[in-house]
Amino acid sequence: xxxxxxxxxxxxxxxxxxxxxxxxxxxxxxxxxxxxxxxxxxxxxxxxxxxxxxxxxxxxxxxxxxxxxxxxxxxxxxxxxxxxxxxxxxxxxxxxxxxxxxxxxxxxxxxxxxxxxxxxxxxxxxxxxxxxxxxxxxxxxxxxxxxxxxxxxxxxxxxxxxxxxxxxxxxxxxxxxxxxxxxxxxxxxxxxxxxxxxxxxxxxxxxxxxxxx
Numbered sequence: 001x002x003x004x005x006x007x008x009x010x011x012x013x014x015x016x017x018x019x020x021x022x023x024x025x026x027x028x029x030x031x032x033x034x035x036x037x038x039x040x041x042x043x044x045x046x047x048x049x050x051x052x053x054x055x056x057x058x059x060x061x062x063x064x065x066x067x068x069x070x071x072x073x074x075x076x077x078x079x080x081x082x083x084x085x086x087x088x089x090x091x092x093x094x095x096x097x098x099x100x101x102x103x104x105x106x107x108x109x110x111x112x113x114x115x116x117x118x119x120x121x122x123x124x125x126x127x128x129x130x131x132x133x134x135x136x137x138x139x140x141x142x143x144x145x146x147x148x149x150x151x152x153x154x155x156x157x158x159x160x161x162x163x164x165x166x167x168x169x170x171x172x173x174x175x176x177x178x179x180x181x182x183x184x185x186x187x188x189x190x191x192x193x194x195x196x197x198x199x200x201x202x203x204x205x206x207x208x209x210x211x212x213x
Contacts, residue, residue: 016109019130022161024100026134029152030060030141031096037089037148046147047208053147057088060140064095067133068102070113071126077116103130117181135165136181139202142195146208152195159194166201 034057042054051059059082066080085091102108103126112123115132138154139162145152154162171185183203190197196206 016127019127019134019161020103022158023103023130023134023137025155025158026137026141026162027064027096027100029154029158030137030144031093033141033145033148033150033152034060034089034092034096036150037144039089041148042088044147045210045212047143047204053144054088056140056143056147057092058082058085060144061085061088061092061095063133063136064092064099066115066117067129068095068099070115070129071099071102071108071111072105073111073113075114077120080116099133103133131165135162135169135198135202138162138198139204142199142204147210149210154195156194159198162198163194163201166198169202 037053042052042057044053046053046056048056048059062080062082069076069079109126111126113126113129114120114123115129118124118132138152138158141152141154169182186200186203186205189200192200192206199206
């Protein structure tokens with residue numbers, strides 16, 4: 001094995017470990033705000049117009065379990081189906097622990113995974129999947145925070161990673177289709193704070209607030 005190859009492999013390992021750490025921080029950003037939700041606020045509106053807070057938490061838990069299964073090499077479309085939970089707050093927190101643990105498993109970045117919401121046939125590198133889930137976690141943390149009258153402020157390194165991922169998400173009319181992961185890019189997506197730019201790139205208005213207390 002050449003010294004050059006060993007160097008590239010070492011750099012790749014370091015990069016993946018850093019990505020894994022940033023992903024855990026992104027999920028923790030969401031769990032910290034979800035843990036502050038009062039149960040009587042579950043009917044609150046969210047920046048996701050079609051979902052109240054209860055529905056948003058169900059979606060987030062479903063995503064976490066879907067990504068966790070994919071990271072473990074399980075190709076189960078049923079894992080991506082929302083399921084009702086008596087306590088959606090506790091259910092989300094449990095799902096968040098599950099997805100962090102799944103991406104922490106040895107050898108995870110050697111796998112390819114199936115993400116039905118991206119493609120039902122094309123497999124993707126697990127490193128791509130963890131990036132998708134990282135930015136999803138950051139944005140949904142903001143969704144939840146705004147829904148309960150708060151905000152989130154990712155640390156600079158995490159915000160920059162989220163921006164890098166968000167900037168690579170294709171824009172187009174398909175974002176207007178039912179079930180699209182993100183709305184179209186908003187104007188001024190290259191201005192404001194790093195988090196503001198992430199939000200606008202993914203179709204969120206940073207100034208959004210609930211229409212009722």
